[in-house]
Amino acid sequence: MKYTETWSPSSPPTTPTNSAPSFFLLILAFTSLFSSKLMNDHLQVAQLIFSKPTDYLPKFDFAAISAQRLILKDSPGGSSSTIKENVHVRISILGSPLESPETYPRIGKVRVKHSNILLTLKGTVIRSGAIKTIEGERRYECRKCKSVFPVYPELETGNIIKPPLACLSDKSQECEGNKFVPVENSTKFHDYQEIKIQESAQLLGVGSIPRSIRVILQNDLVDIVKAGDDVIITGVLTAKWSSDLKDVRCDLEPVLVANHVRLTNKLKSELDIPDETIIKFKKFWEKFSSTPLKGRNAVLKAICPQVFGLFTVKLAVALTLIGGVQHVDASGTKVRGESHLLLVGDPGTGKSQFLKFAAKLSNRAVMTTGLGSTSAGLTVTAVKDSGEWMLEAGALVLADGGLCCIDEFDSMRQHDRATIHEAMEQQTISIAKAGLVTTVSTRTIVFGATNPKGQYDPSQPLSVNTTLSGPLLSRFDIVLVLLDTKNPEWDKVVSSHILAEEEPVRVKDDEDLTNCWSLSMIRRYISFVKGYFKPTLTKEAERVISSYYQLQRRSGTENAARITVRMLESLIRLAQAHARLMFRNEVTQLDAITAILCIESSMTTSAIVDSVGNALHSNFTENPDTEYAKQEKFILEKLNLVDEFPGVRRLSG
Structure with missing residues (x-):
């Protein structure tokens, strides 16, 4: 089929007499768009949109308005209905035959050859500008031929509408007029916003610098993304002159005029968890209903499998990533549900390994180092762009x-x-820079790793060994100290594990979950339990947590900085996270005692002596349920709660 075009974006479509009317073909393609068949049913139209988007996308918008008129004309209540003029057709090439490396490049690979075609870029929003109002169209009247025609702004020169140099009407060849007057009340305005996206650091090679590009959002696309969002944007690549500042060279820079914006960070949890996977999770816990801790350990073994043992650290990582339930207290203040974890240990204890693996398990993760981070790089920095101050997001945002x-x-x-400090506890960052006074959200899990200052001295408080202040340490729910002490038996087991010549086991998602979990499966599990379960505390769990907190307050003299009300909130969060990990909606006595064991593993806040031992040398036991029964009895005796729990000798939960 041959398509004949007889109109431009500046004039309404007309129906040619010698060929199939392109306007009605566009309406046909527009109606196919709602069934997502545009690329398959109308390949020629799709190819024209891809190769000439600046010509055809305005026609689609006009076709959308005309389709409303056709529908309202035949409907019974058409006279009382109104036509929405501000309608725009949004097209995405993802999953279509047009998706290819040529149309879906990395931001750092964008070149001049990608100009004026429909392009798709993926990145993270690092800067969000203010919403402005610009002129989208202005009509002029020619003084000579009295014709009225629209004039559109020029993006390259800053969205300014300039009077035409010659008559643009249909009679322009005969008229040749050069004097025009604007028509009163003929100006149309559009919403306008500029953002900046940067390619993800996880997709870059070693030594590569993440590149960024400006994106222009107009009309209904403005204010739908914020700094920190992961987006996939389809649009047209063009160029724009940089601002003419003093002593600054004026250059052309690439700009993407967006046609379609898709948020990916909100869709991950929904797309990654099919119904068959949820059924697998339920069957797994049905199988371990009599020995729940054995099932829990099967899940924990999939966390950082390249590191042998370290059961306590893997449990702490799992509880931190899952987190507790955010709630609002009586005064209306929000109490955070995210937990924070700090690993303090000697070199070679696997701290960085756990950080990198935790980043793989999270849907959104930012990796940084203390030496290469400043306060502005962690929070928010104010930058001046084109004479306007903007906020650029840091790592926590x-x-x-x-x-x-x-x-x-x-x-x-x-x-x-x-x-x-504020970002970890209140989960906000208050900014007062360059006349910009605002507050941004940082609902972020902070996972830190540090070396002790010199040789770790167990007799000294944690703040002395790490040079970290007490207020900062109190914000971490779990602080695990990994000391590389001499243990011949442990060294023998670890060396045998590292030197084993067995091939690594490749775990597939469709295999049984009894003994091994793949990386993608445990990511789905953590994402599912975080969104599905909202556990509440039972009376037994409340009694155990309250008694332990009171015991810590009575005995905590050396580590008074960490033993605050924040510790009580940390115990509640960890108990809720363990209940989620155990796939249930109720915090039992088992969850409360496990939270106590995690707090005790920090060694510096031990109110129950010799209950856990060195976290570095903790390993998975063959019968965790039996081992837990002993720990439960020991802890309840220390808390003087044995009489209140007569069934302490049997496994609870």
């Missing part, structure tokens, strides 16, 4: 709703550490 991993935490300057 980019990780909003996800995980922020900070390695070499001790290398951060004292001033830079103080900036994350």
Whole structure:
């Protein structure tokens, strides 16, 4: 079929007499768009949209308005209905035959050859500009021929509408007029916003610098993304002159005029968990109903499998990623549900390995180091662009709703550490820079790793061994100290594990979950239990947590900085996270005691002596349920709660 075009974006479509009317073909393609068959049923139209988007996308918008008129004309209540003029057709090439490396490049690979075609880019929003109003169209009248025609702004020169140099009417060849007057009340305005997206650091090779590009959002696309969002944007690549500032060279820079914006960070949890996988999870826990802790350990073994043992650390990582339930207290203040974890240990204890693996398990993760991070880089920085001040998101804001991993935490300057106090507890960052006074959200899990200052001295408080202040340490729910002490038996087991010549087991998603979990499966499990379960505390769990907190307050003299009300909130969060990990909606006595064991593993806050031992040398036991029964009895005796729990000798939960 041959398509004949007889109109431009500046004039309404007309129906040619010698060929199939392109306007009605566009309406046909537009109606096919709602069934997602445009690319398959109308390949020629799709190819024209891809190769000449600036010509055809305005026609689609006009076809959308005309389709409303056709529908309302035949409907019974058509006279009383109104036509929406501000309608725009949004097209995405993802999953279509047009998706290819040529149409879906990395931001760093965008070149001049990609100009004026329908392009799709994926990245993270790092800067969001203010919403402005620009002129989208202005009509002029020619003084000579009295014709009226529209004039559109020029993007390259800053969206300014200039009077035409010659008559643009149909009689322009005969008229040749050069004097025009604007028609009164003929100007149409559009919403306008500029954002900046940056390619994900996880997709880059070693030594590569993440590139960024400006994106222009108009009309209904403005204000739908914020700094930190992961987006896939389809649009037309063009060029725009940079602002003419003094002593600054004026250059052309690439700009993507967006036609379709898709948020990917909100869709991950829904797309990654099919119904068959949820059924697998339920069958797994039905199989381990009599020995629940054995099932829990089967899940924990999939966390950082390249590191042998370290059961306590893997449990802490799982509880931190799952987190507790956010709630609002009586005064209306929000109490955070995200947990924070700090690993303090000697070199070679696997701290960075856990950080990198935790980043893989989280839907959104930002990796940084203390030496390469400043206060502005962690929070928000104010930048001046085109004479206007804007806020550019830092690591904690980019990780909003996800995980922020900070390695070499001790290398951060004292001033830079103080900036994350508010971000960790109140989960906001208050900004007063360059006349911009606002608050941004940082609902982020902070996972830090640090080395002790010199040789770790168990007799000294944690703040002395790490040079971290007490207020900062109190914000971490779990602080695990990994000491590389001499243990011949442990060294023998670890060396045998590392030197084993067995091939690594490749786990597939369709295999049985009894003994091994794949990386993608455990990601889905963590995402599912976080969104599905909202556990509440039972009376037994409340009694255990309250008694332990009171015992800590009575005995905590050396570590008074950490033994605050925040510890009580941490116990509740960890108990809720363990209930989620155990696939249930109720926090039982088992969850409360497991939370106590995690707090005790920090060694510096031990109110129950010799109950856990070195977290570095903790390993998975063959009968965890039997081992737990002993720990439960020991802890309840220390808390003087044995009489209140007569069934302490049998396994609870």
